[in-house]
Amino acid sequence: MRIVVTGGSGVLGSKVVARVRELGHIAIPASRRWGVDLTTGQGLAAALTGSDAVVHCASSPVRPGRTDVEGTLQLLGALASMSPPAHLVHVSIVGCDANQLPYYRAKVRAEEAVLGSGLAATVVRGTQFHTLLASIARVATIGRTRLDLDFSAQPVDVAWYARELVDHALGTPPAGSVRARDVAGPERITLAEAAGAVREHESRPLGRGIRVPALGRTLRAFADGSNLPGPDARIGGVGFTEWLARGRVSAVS
Template sequence: MRIVVTGGSGQLGSEVVRRVRELGHVAVPASRRWGVNVTTGQGLGAALTGADAVVHCASSPWRPRATDTGGTEQLLAAVAAMPRPAHVVHVSIVGCDANPYPYYRAKTAAEELVMAAAVPATVVRATQFHTLVAALARASTLGRAHLALDAAAQPVDVGWVARELVDHALGSPPAGAVRALDLAGPEVLTVSEAVSAVRDHDGRPRTRAVRMPTLGRTLRAFAQRSNLPGPGAVVGGPSFTDWLAGQPAPAGR
């Protein structure tokens, strides 16, 4: 099969490309590095020529309206114009529709575009990646203290998510747009637990927690743990603890 991967040079996209090729299929990475710009549609038509599926990984927390929402709109239009529309496997975030964080709002709007499109599509939500949780744990540390929000995460391994996405892309395309089961890792950690795990791994002394008030709708949504999956999620890959153990110190950088 021929599978196009938008955001093919990014953390998730590069793992998807590697997995597709590992299984003996043709992976076409599509990003500005290869002359494809999803925000404008430049190069999309050429990249999609002969494609059986598209794994849509292109995303930008800094420019979400242009990349995530606008880019998804451009991709869906290009796919709809194909003689035989490719199966779009769209990557999203668990709980994005329950949090007003601008990046999550853009992901929700992109999902709505996919679900309304007249092309075969599968929306796959995943929790935060291990690397992000490790980076946030470091960023929350100030000297011998860390900011502790009343929140938790169920981080997931990016390589495992890539394998699940490729399985969707290689499967039979749906008749229309569908939502797949959410993807999550096997371990739930509070902010303080994540900070302690990273500090231990890096060989640094533990820090004391300074409770951060849950001001505003975004922080309240995280405090309500809207970013955790429901009971029907597909759980797999190494836990955050096991992933950390396999990383050179400091992890996630």
């Protein structure tokens, strides 16, 4: 099969490309690095030519309106012009519809566009990556003081998430646009626990914790567990502490 991967040079996209090729299929990375500008559509039609599926990993927390919303609309338009359209596997975030964070709101708008397109599309929501939780844990530590936010996560290993996305891409396309089961890692951990684990891994003093109240709608949503997977989520990959033990924290991005 020929599979196009938007954001193919990113943290997730590069893992998807590697997995597709590992299984003996053709992976076509699609990003500005490869001459494809998703926000304008430049080079997109050429990249999609002859493709069987598209794994849409391109995303920008900084400019989600352009990349996640406008880019998705460009992609949907290009797919609609294909005969037949390639199966779209769309990456999204667990709980994005329950949080007012601007990035998450953009993710919801992109999801709505995909699910309303009528195309063969599978939306796959995942939890935060281990790398992101490690980054947040570091930011929440100032000197020897740990800011204990009311925040828990069940992060997922990006390589395992990539495998799940590729499985969807290689599978039978749905008759229309659907949401698949959410995916998450096996370990639920608080931010305080994650910060302590990162500091211990780096042989730094654990320090003292200062509790920070969940002020504002965004922090309250996280405190309410909006980012946590439901009981029917697909669980797999290594947990956060095992990921740290394998020495992966240096890959934080």
